Amino acid sequence: MKSIHCVKVGSLKDPNETKRGRVQTLEIPEDPVGDEDVKIKVAYCSICGSDPHNIAGIFGNTPPFGLGHEVSGVIVELGKKATRKGLKVGDRVAGNFLRFCGTCYYCRNGQEQFCEHADESNRPGMSEYLVWNESQVFKLPDEVSLKEGCLLEPVSVIVRFMDKIAPKIGMRVLVSGGGPIGLLAIQALKIMGATALTMSEPIAERRALAVEFGADFTIDPTSEDVYDAAMRITDGLGYDAVLDVSGAPSAAPVLPRITAKGGTLCYSAMFPREYNLPLNLYEYCYRNELTITGTYISPYAFPRALQLLPRMNLAAFTDTVFSIDDSVAAFDAQVSGKFVKILIKCNDVN
DSSP: OOEEEEEEESOSSOTTOOOTTOEEEEEEEOOOOOTTEEEEEEEEEEOOTHHHHHHTTTTOOOSSEEOOOEEEEEEEEEOTTOOTTOOOTTOEEEEOSOOOOSOSHHHHTTOGGGOTTGGGGOOOOSBSEEEEEGGGEEEOOTTSOHHHHTTHHHHHHHHHHHHHHOOOTTOEEEEEOOSHHHHHHHHHHHHTTOEEEEEEOSOHHHHHHHHHTTOSEEEOTTTSOHHHHHHHHTTTSOEEEEEEOSOOTTTSTTGGGGEEEEEEEEEOSOOOTTOOOOOOHIIIIIISOOEEEEOOSOTTOHHHHHHHGGGSOOGGGSSOEEEGGGHHHHHHHHHHTOOSOOEEEOSOOO
16 A cells, blocks of 8 residues: 655554654555545645644544645546546645535534534545545636645635624624634625724734735734724724634633624634633623624535635735645744744645
């Protein structure tokens, strides 16, 4: 059986190895290509903010396990029945790291995000080759580079956010957290016609990028009172929609206070499992009728994300690249917080 390089947590050489936080590039067996499968020579896999959480064991995975789900590459082999979408060998593609089964209760109930079998298809994308079901794969537009293409999955997350907060032209919107997802959200919200578009973010460089991407205002939560700044910006009304992508317990409590009456508050980052938000139900759910929600993954979002991708300014997200053999350095750079986004180059692919 052929083997490929893959970034993993833990060690394949020692089956008793269960250390978390240990990232290595190791050799693993190559997956077979089934009748409905597509084999992809991976060009780039970007590091997601959830990957360090995964390494730390937050999701309960037992090492060794692979990393990576924000992938682009080129098709090198098709199963004999992988013909429904017109894909061809040589196509530049990206896709959804999860395959929804289509048969469980939730898939049949229009709730693919709760698919009972989706995780069965979650294979490490930070590797030289990847095998996905045809349904997971999308051909990239000609004007989208492979570097940009690996951001299809993050852009699908943005589409999911838009579905949840349902922005309308002229709505006042605040984004809490200036990581990659927050900065992509600012761009999409600007396209959707948000006003008083505000980024709350402690890092000055991220706030500057938010302005470049369309934010009308920024708030530094380390030097400003977020509530006072929000009320000043919105003339005391608050924001019609507030999106948290910070995952910071210090940022969470003020957000209900700055959400306008009848507004939507979406907590969409990964907060620590033990964190509980103090929430006055009388004030926010009864008197102010807030809709408080969240997101998990991105069902029904990828075809629209594919259309949105060429309209996004992605230069700042694609200028830091590490080789797959430099995975330790790449993750050290990720946790430093100095870079907007980090890409792992898995192969030389055009």
